[in-house]
Amino acid sequence: MATVNQTVSVDTEAKEIVLAFVRAINDDDFKTARQLASDSMTFKGVLGSRDGGDAYIQDMEKMKLKYAIQKAFVDGNDVCLLYDLTMSGKTIFGCGWYQVEKGKVQSLKVLFDPRPFLEGGN
Template identity: 50%
Template structure:
């Protein structure tokens, strides 16, 4: 089961990298919840709207799986900065239900 969950999360990242946002959204449960360092989002469509504007690019360094959970260490290219981050994806019934992302925001805040 965890291999399938890992595949779903990796496919989601690939779609974001390709800027195929419709396919990326198809990986998310409609009630998807995002919790991040800089804020939260409720709903798959709300989250994908943000991703369309930000166009982050992800380079997965390491993948960890445990049951319904997939965790990546990845570099996220946020445009002006590339930030080492960890993303915890909770997958249920073939869809990503939640994502919690942690990173040190100081390099982003120092730009302002």
């Protein structure tokens, strides 16, 4: 059974890894972001899915997303971020569920309304 100190350590480590991952994407530091993603990372979102850290990072390089984190929730190796997501001059509210294993992002599931990104004009 984990003690309180062990749980706090796991929570803190997972949160710091996810925040560093998102910060690297925001800074267009895709080399660092890739180092924080596992080789077998999975991504599931409203517009599709990706398998592998390389595939995910390649998509992020093209999309030029920016995250403004509003809140982070942590439960062991699970980290949930609530954020404003900006792409192509449009901003929407979204949520990401990150799972960290062995010090790297292993999976990410995102939820947001994609219509503002898909609609033409404003």
